[in-house]
Amino acid sequence: MATRFIRSISTRLTLMNMLVSGIALLLACASFFAYDQLTFRQALVRTLSAQAQIIGSNSISAILFNDPQAASNTLSALRNSGNIASAGILTLDGRPFAQYSREPGNEILNVPAIAPGDLETYSFRSTHLVLVRRIVFEGKPVGLVYLRADLREIDDRLKRYTLIAFSVLLVSLLIAMVASATFRKSVAQPIVQLAETAQIVTRDKDYSVRATPVAERDELAVLVDSFNEMLREIQRRDSALQKAQSELEQRVFERTSELVSANRELEAFSYSVSHDLRGPLDSLNGFTYVLLKQHGTKLDDQTRELIEHIRSSGKRMTDLIDDLLNLSRVTTSMMRAQKVDLAEMARSIIEELCRAEPDRKVEFIAPVVEEAYGDARLLRIVIENLLRNAWKYTSHHEHARIEFGRTTREGKTPYFVKDDGSGFDPRSADRLFKPFQRLHSTAEFPGSGIGLATVRRIIQRHGGDVWAEGAIENGATFYFTLGSPSAGNYSV
Amino acid sequence: MRKVLFPLNQSIILIALFLLSTIYAPAEEPRPSESQVEAAYLYNFGKFVTWPADRPYSEAFEICILGKDPFGLVLDSTVAGESIGNKKIEVKRLADLQQATSCSILFVSSSEESHLATISDVAQHLSLLTVSTIRHFAERGGTIGLVAQQDRIRFEVNLRAADQCHLVLSSELLKVATRVIEAPSGK
Numbered sequence: 001m002a003t004r005f006i007r008s009i010s011t012r013l014t015l016m017n018m019l020v021s022g023i024a025l026l027l028a029c030a031s032f033f034a035y036d037q038l039t040f041r042q043a044l045v046r047t048l049s050a051q052a053q054i055i056g057s058n059s060i061s062a063i064l065f066n067d068p069q070a071a072s073n074t075l076s077a078l079r080n081s082g083n084i085a086s087a088g089i090l091t092l093d094g095r096p097f098a099q100y101s102r103e104p105g106n107e108i109l110n111v112p113a114i115a116p117g118d119l120e121t122y123s124f125r126s127t128h129l130v131l132v133r134r135i136v137f138e139g140k141p142v143g144l145v146y147l148r149a150d151l152r153e154i155d156d157r158l159k160r161y162t163l164i165a166f167s168v169l170l171v172s173l174l175i176a177m178v179a180s181a182t183f184r185k186s187v188a189q190p191i192v193q194l195a196e197t198a199q200i201v202t203r204d205k206d207y208s209v210r211a212t213p214v215a216e217r218d219e220l221a222v223l224v225d226s227f228n229e230m231l232r233e234i235q236r237r238d239s240a241l242q243k244a245q246s247e248l249e250q251r252v253f254e255r256t257s258e259l260v261s262a263n264r265e266l267e268a269f270s271y272s273v274s275h276d277l278r279g280p281l282d283s284l285n286g287f288t289y290v291l292l293k294q295h296g297t298k299l300d301d302q303t304r305e306l307i308e309h310i311r312s313s314g315k316r317m318t319d320l321i322d323d324l325l326n327l328s329r330v331t332t333s334m335m336r337a338q339k340v341d342l343a344e345m346a347r348s349i350i351e352e353l354c355r356a357e358p359d360r361k362v363e364f365i366a367p368v369v370e371e372a373y374g375d376a377r378l379l380r381i382v383i384e385n386l387l388r389n390a391w392k393y394t395s396h397h398e399h400a401r402i403e404f405g406r407t408t409r410e411g412k413t414p415y416f417v418k419d420d421g422s423g424f425d426p427r428s429a430d431r432l433f434k435p436f437q438r439l440h441s442t443a444e445f446p447g448s449g450i451g452l453a454t455v456r457r458i459i460q461r462h463g464g465d466v467w468a469e470g471a472i473e474n475g476a477t478f479y480f481t482l483g484s485p486s487a488g489n490y491s492v
Numbered sequence: 493m494r495k496v497l498f499p500l501n502q503s504i505i506l507i508a509l510f511l512l513s514t515i516y517a518p519a520e521e522p523r524p525s526e527s528q529v530e531a532a533y534l535y536n537f538g539k540f541v542t543w544p545a546d547r548p549y550s551e552a553f554e555i556c557i558l559g560k561d562p563f564g565l566v567l568d569s570t571v572a573g574e575s576i577g578n579k580k581i582e583v584k585r586l587a588d589l590q591q592a593t594s595c596s597i598l599f600v601s602s603s604e605e606s607h608l609a610t611i612s613d614v615a616q617h618l619s620l621l622t623v624s625t626i627r628h629f630a631e632r633g634g635t636i637g638l639v640a641q642q643d644r645i646r647f648e649v650n651l652r653a654a655d656q657c658h659l660v661l662s663s664e665l666l667k668v669a670t671r672v673i674e675a676p677s678g679k
Contacts, residue, residue, distance in 0.1 A: 061664035070668045
């Protein structure tokens with residue numbers, strides 16, 4: 001991974017160096033070549049022009065006196081100038097008069113036309129320079145000189161230059177490579193190390209590593225320092241966050257266990273209190289019963305009435321303690337979830353109530369509802385409590401109507417128990433479900449004030465919710481929902 | 493110093509060149525006649541020869557023909573309108589050698605072969621460039637002898653004769669001569 005960085009950045013630096021120096025050198029060489037070519041060609045043309053002039057003036061008499069041999073002799077002097085491939089003297093109309101060729105066969109090829117008014121013309125062919133010049137004698141043209149110089153020299157020159165240029169280029173590139181090694185140390189290396197460090201941080205989430213500081217005080221050093229400072233800051237925050245989190249967890253754990261133990265103690269206390277209270281109470285009840293049965297006849301009416309009061313108070317207290325024990329059990333007992341037909345359950349409870357008080361005229365409506373899912377024993381306590389309440393608070397009415405079913409309320413589908421009894425003050429709705437909170441006097445409606453607290457506790461354990469609606473003398477409706485069993489929101 | 497004093501007239505040189513060029517194109521154009529070539533030579537010699545400073549004797553550059561005229565109108569048409577060294581060229585036909593005083597070039601007709609010695613004397617005296625088609629003319633004291641050689645007209649030069657006539661011949665002229673009879677060394 002590290003080598004990849006090194007290769008990429010330092011290679012790019014090296015390439016950059018080599019590219020820049022290479023291009024600069026190539027441009028310099030190219031312009032030099034171009035200039036040299038231009039001047040060399042111009043010089044060649046000048047030389048050739050001078051030669052043409054000399055040959056022309058030496059050939060005048062030969063032309064005028066029709067002596068091609070003499071002209072040929074003049075031309076053959078060109079043997080000494082190595083770059084002339086061929087030459088010729090032509091008459092004004094372009095006919096060859098005398099010719100010379102270094103190698104036989106290619107004396108005069110095509111002759112470029114001289115523009116009127118010009119003395120000479122030349123043209124560069126691929127391998128040759130051809131120059132034609134008028135021979136002028138006494139102000140009058142008498143013929144033409146044709147010279148063809150081969151450009152081997154230019155080619156050789158070009159080859160030599162190319163060789164030199166490439167050598168220089170090679171050496172420069174080598175130097176550029178060496179130079180880039182230095183750059184690599186001072187520029188690429190810190191970047192590479194920084195990248196490596198960043199990778200380690202990203203991969204391992206290890207904020208304790210630091211990039212190697214750079215010796216020189218440049219932008220790279222600033223970058224490295226800033227990076228390290230950033231890491232330090234992240235590390236500091238990270239550890240602070242972790243500390244806070246672990247502290248919080250510890251505190252929550254402590255509080256939870258404190259609460260749990262306090263709750264247990266409280267429950268144990270209330271259970272034992274309830275349980276222990278029953279013993280003396282049973283004695284009290286038992287003895288007053290015996291007193292009335294065996295000695296009732298001996299007592300006067302007033303005394304017997306007092307003892308009856310003691311007995312009924314004792315019975316109320318027994319009920320109260322039973323309810324408390326129930327509540328305690330509801331809170332602590334294990335839950336076994338299963339399918340429960342709540343409507344069927346409600347019907348059986350109402351039947352029981354009717355048997356107990358056959359004189360009451362109560363209309364009970366319980367349509368078939370979908371089976372609920374929960375602890376059958378606990379749910380029976382819920383239904384029983386709610387129906388008993390309804391039964392109880394409709395007792396002053398000659399005709400009562402109690403309904404159990406399922407409805408839709410605010411996006412929920414709660415079960416409900418509805419009666420047309422004495423109802424309650426809606427402002428006190430909150431207090432309904434608190435233990436020992438009663439909205440009616442015991443004289444008016446007997447009760448312990450624990451039933452609805454038990455209901456709420458059971459519903460809560462089922463992950464549901466319970467609430468009541470009602471008005472004074474206008475009936476009451478109790479709604480409850482049950483949490484979905486699959487959601488796992490049963491609090492065990 | 494040899495000095496060419498005579499400017500060319502364009503039409504003449506064109507004609508001369510035309511004649512020259514036709515030599516190399518026998519199939520395409522009629523060959524110029526011998527007399528046409530000789531006429532052109534006669535005119536061209538004038539450009540490669542320097543006469544003594546006290547010459548000319550005449551306002552015109554006179555080309556004179558002694559004896560029977562072999563050219564007819566050819567020579568006249570060749571030099572018509574031309575000039576050498578700012579002098580108009582005139583063609584004169586001499587009945588007598590006595591009339592040669594104002595001549596620059598003297599063409600000696602073959603009819604005068606028997607008077608060559610006299611002609612040479614007069615030429616030396618008057619600085620005349622003598623030209624002739626007479627055989628071995630240069631050897632026999634003339635300055636330039638025209639020679640027919642392999643279908644072409646060439647010429648021989650006698651530098652001794654030229655020297656005696658106080659004429660300076662251009663080296664260019666000597667270069668194209670078939671034969672140059674040298675002046676005695678030491679002079």
